[in-house]
Amino acid sequence: MILADLFSIILRLTELAFAAIVAGLNGDYLSSVHNADSWQLGRQIYTEVVAGVSIFFAIIWLFPFSGSFVHWPADFAISAAWFAAFGLLVDWLDGNCG
Template sequence: MILADIFSMILRLAELAFAAIVAGLTGKYLHATEGTSAWDNGRFIYTEVVAGLSILLAIIWLFPFSGSFIHWPADFIISVMWFVAFGLMVNWLNGACGYVFDWNGVALSGRGQTCGEWKADIAFAFLSAICWLVSALLGIYWVRRHTAPAHAPATGTYHRRRWYRSRV
């Protein structure tokens, strides 16, 4: 299962990079709106907390140990949190920069810079949610593959019967 370990490391690196990008872009906005009430910036504070938690967990779980696959429930919860952050930011943008995934007219500098930053923030939040979800699915696959059911014999010679084969 070396491929699963390598794929898990690639996912963790992507999760780390995407969370760092979202933390940077959202932090830049929070710094610009420093005097505003926390209630008005609640969705951005939530996104920043999710990004910080994702950075921490991605660093901790980056190393390829078989125990890193048993964290799939936490991966799934973080994925849901990222999808919520994605939805909150899309709702806040409310079409002000056009369709969320329409990248036409977005420039690196000049007039479209603000829309480009928001669309990048939203896109990387979505990509992070997808990576965490795939990481959870990989964890479910690994755990299911490496654990025997409770009714397995104690001899250690248990082979899982395929769902399409009958006992007859």
């Protein structure tokens, strides 16, 4: 059981780190864009919200108060939100990455 708790903590820390990276990069882009309304920036705003929710739940569930893998339905929903966010950003890039 100790190994499962340790594995859960490691996964939560990586979730927290990657969500913070996405939130920072996306927040920097949002702050640098001028003269754009929220409709044009909807994909980036959605990605920022998903990153914020992911950071919130990663901090809440970082320490295993209950069973290690009890929160899997919420983890599945957050994963689906990340998949949608990255899909929206890839569609927005339209093959012009880099």
